[in-house]
Amino acid sequence: MNYFNRLVLSFVPLIPRIFVRRIAGKYVAGETKEEALATVKSLNDQGFSATIDILGEHVKSAERATEVTQSYAQLFNEIQKRNLDCNVSIKPTHVGMELSEHLFAENLSLLLAKAKEHDNFLRIDMENSPYTDLTIAAYQSCLTTYQKVGTVFQAYLHRTEKDLLQLFSPHFNFRLCKGIYREDPNIAIQERREISNNFLNLIRIAFKNECYVGIATHDLALLDNIYQLIDEMQIHSSKFEFQVLYGVPMSGWLEKHLEKGYKVRVYVPFGPEWYDYSIRRLKENPNIVGYVMGNFFHKK
Numbered sequence: 001m002n003y004f005n006r007l008v009l010s011f012v013p014l015i016p017r018i019f020v021r022r023i024a025g026k027y028v029a030g031e032t033k034e035e036a037l038a039t040v041k042s043l044n045d046q047g048f049s050a051t052i053d054i055l056g057e058h059v060k061s062a063e064r065a066t067e068v069t070q071s072y073a074q075l076f077n078e079i080q081k082r083n084l085d086c087n088v089s090i091k092p093t094h095v096g097m098e099l100s101e102h103l104f105a106e107n108l109s110l111l112l113a114k115a116k117e118h119d120n121f122l123r124i125d126m127e128n129s130p131y132t133d134l135t136i137a138a139y140q141s142c143l144t145t146y147q148k149v150g151t152v153f154q155a156y157l158h159r160t161e162k163d164l165l166q167l168f169s170p171h172f173n174f175r176l177c178k179g180i181y182r183e184d185p186n187i188a189i190q191e192r193r194e195i196s197n198n199f200l201n202l203i204r205i206a207f208k209n210e211c212y213v214g215i216a217t218h219d220l221a222l223l224d225n226i227y228q229l230i231d232e233m234q235i236h237s238s239k240f241e242f243q244v245l246y247g248v249p250m251s252g253w254l255e256k257h258l259e260k261g262y263k264v265r266v267y268v269p270f271g272p273e274w275y276d277y278s279i280r281r282l283k284e285n286p287n288i289v290g291y292v293m294g295n296f297f298h299k300k
């Protein structure tokens with residue numbers, strides 16, 4: 001990371017809200033369900049699949065967790081009604097995992113029933129390491145009632161290979177990402193190149209085990225290696241999809257995926273809680289400040 005970026009990072013908490021809102025505009029599909037669904041429709045029209053996420057996590061009350069669950073249930077209805085190519089991604093602590101086992105199980109089973117009602121798919125995102133075991137257990141319990149459900153594994157965790165080897169089955173569908181949280185060196189790889197190497201290794205293992213994998217990365221060098229692996233192992237395009245976050249520049253790779261006949265799913269976050277999400281995006285890529293500043297002053 002260069003000096004300017006380090007400097008930007010240290011000032012992130014001081015960036016004015018209006019400026020962060022500018023950034024959010026690029027990475028968040030609005031504050032309302034209508035805006036998000038319109039974004040999904042436009043992505044579908046361009047040939048992309050989508051997964052929709054209501055921004056937020058770590059809810060503090062059962063009422064709020066239930067409200068969020070109801071909003072997700074309505075999203076499933078709207079996706080069906082509008083005939084969109086879109087599934088749903090939830091964060092466990094957004095629907096009550098931290099508050100009570102019973103509440104979380106109840107909310108999850110409601111969402112699973114909704115997914116089943118509409119023959120849709122539910123993805124359970126992976127949060128930081130205190131929730132890894134609980135999330136895997138929740139996923140396994142969902143599988144006993146409905147198969148179109150999946151969770152996420154993080155390439156930076158040392159445990160991931162072992163977790164995957166225990167879970168492989170004909171219906172196993174997972175998203176692989178590098179992992180976004182700060183984790184202790186005891187449990188997580190810290191070096192970027194090593195994380196990428198492990199990512200590639202885990203994709204190889206997934207391909208070998210013939211499950212379905214959502215390859216979630218914007219790392220173009222890694223994508224190059226994954227393309228080679230697909231060719232080398234002659235993996236059919238029905239066994240994987242590429243996934244990206246809405247708004248992250250991909251230098252023509254999304255079009256390249258589509259031309260190859262590969263499925264691309266865009267993760268579309270929305271909701272009033274855009275602030276924290278945008279700050280996270282900014283911390284991941286301080287170069288954004290430069291681009292946004294350019295647009296900001298240009299438009300004024």
Ligand SMILES: Cc1cc2nc3c(=O)[nH]c(=O)nc-3n(C[C@H](O)[C@H](O)[C@H](O)COP(=O)(O)OP(=O)(O)OC[C@H]3O[C@@H](n4cnc5c(N)ncnc54)[C@H](O)[C@@H]3O)c2cc1C
Nearest residue numbers: 125126152177178179180216217218219243244245267285
């Ligand atoms: C569809 C999807 C779902 C995800 N779900 C989870 C999850 O459930 N749990 C979890 O821990 N993590 C999740 N992540 C985040 C992931 O773990 C990484 O933190 C993130 O994708 C950055 O890693 P990268 O593989 O893109 O590579 P990097 O090497 O970090 O990035 C590659 C390039 O893309 C740029 N870039 C990457 N991310 C962004 C961004 N957000 N904004 C702007 N530029 C960016 C970087 O500047 C860099 O140039 C998800 C990511 C995606 C794409």
